Amino acid sequence: MIDDIAEKIGDGERLSLEDGLRLFSHPNVSELGMLADQVRWEKHPSARVTFNIGRNINYTNVCWVRCKFCSFYRPPGHEEGYTLPDNEIFQKIENLISVGGDTPDSCEILMQGGLNPHLKLDYYEHLFSEISVRYPAVYIHSLSVAEIVYIAHLSKVSIEETLVRLRAAGLQSLPGAGAEILDDEVREQIADRKETTDEWLDVHRTAHRIGMNSTATMMFGSTETIEHRIRHLLSVRDLQDEAHQNTNGHFTAFIAWSFQPEGTELEGVRKATGYDYLRTVAISRLFLDNIKNVQASYVTQGPKIAQIALRYGINDFGSTMMEENVISAGGVSFVMRTDEIQRLISDAGFEPQRRNTRYESVDA
Ligand code: SF4
Structure with missing residues (x-):
């Protein structure tokens, strides 16, 4: 029974670690979906489901x-290592703009x-400046915490200076990539x-302090326990509280995606099921009372589960992607056209609305 937790949610009270453990063991996933859907409508009282037109550019695999x-x-x-020449990156951007x-x-x-190890801060400053000048249509939402930390280390400057200089060159916001599970025991594995967990949080804290927005993610279904997942959500929620109190930047969205074991050293791990995904996104919506947008991950879940997730607390379908190499290197990836995203949203009973990375509406 989770009536007492449902009452807490109805009263706008925050959920605790213990509440989370009970929600994860609750057998009726639809009931979790109903609670998450209720919160989704409170935060977004319209049938609009947003999506973005964007693409990944995996500029180096070294x-x-x-x-x-x-x-x-x-x-x-390694002979298969690459770094894309600037012209190839520009070509990909031109395809996106078309x-x-x-x-x-x-x-x-x-x-x-x-x-x-060959790409220092000046590489990114040059590239982002070129992109900003050539393509005003482009919003640069790029680089994981691991990249920021490494660029700062290689270039012998602080995280703050790295972010300030990248922002001056054109970087506008940070994706939540690399959060995996924010627990050092799991990260060690x-x-x-x-x-580390603290380093990941601190890069986002610094970004928020200089007025840069970011997103938060969670890659679940590897070696973590349910308690690790809940602690991850609590860390994200705490940092968002801090951001709202002290800074101009904050997390604009949360995205949970499931670990894809194919082709990795953890190939023996069994993949998260569709229900595990739906349960996890619903509970994420319930825990993250201070994050407005929760995105579907159709790249790992496929369009059908992503569509169902619209009734489990999700209000955003993410981006068109156009290509994806990090997850698809493991053999699993779904990339979708705009009209297909619109069709899926409409068919689920919602209204598709194109947005930009700031979550402002863009005319289709
Ligand atoms: S996720 Fe892959 S590309 Fe990113 S830091 Fe780890 S090994 Fe490198």
Whole structure:
């Protein structure tokens, strides 16, 4: 029975770790969906489901970190390692603009790559400046915490200086990539060379302090326990409280996606089921009372589960992506056209609304 928790939610009270443990063990997933849907309508009292036109650009796959859950990277010196030439990056952006139009800031690029020892701060400053000058339609929502920390380390400057300089060059917001599970015990098991939980939180804290928005993610279904997932949500919620009290930047959205074991060192891990995904997104919506937008992850779940998730607390369908290499290196990825996203949203009984990365409406 979760009547007391439902009452707390109805009264706008915050959920605790114990509430989370009970919700995760509650067998009736539809009931969790109904609670999450109720909160979704309180935060977004209209049938609009938003989506963005954007693309990933995986500019380099060279990476020395060797995360156990990753099949995308190639170690430095490997014959399959690449760094895209600028012209190829510009070509990808032009393809995006041909789909998304040239209204300023209407097309999102999510540049994400490995930790490449040859790419220092000046590489990114030059690239982002070029993109900003050439393509005003593009909103640069790029680089994971691991990349920021490594760029700062390689370039011998602080995290704050790195972010300030990247912002001056054109970086507008930070994606939540690399959060995996914000617990050092789990990080030690799946990505022992990557930043710690505190480092991940601190990069986002710094971004918020300088007035830059970011998103938060959670990759679940690897080696973590349910308690780890809830602690992750609590860490994100606490940082958002801090952001709302002290800074101009904050998390604009939360995205949960499930670990894809194919081709990774953790191939023996059994994939999260559809119900596990729906339960996790519904509970995320219930816990994250201070984050307005919760995005579907159709890249890992496929369009059908993402569509159902619209009744489990999700109000946003994410971005068109156009290509995706990090997750698809493991053999699993769904990339969708705009009209297909619109069809899925309409068919679920909602109204598709294009947005930009700031969650402002963009005319289709
Ligand atoms: S997840 Fe990122 S940091 Fe880890 S190995 Fe893959 S590319 Fe490198």
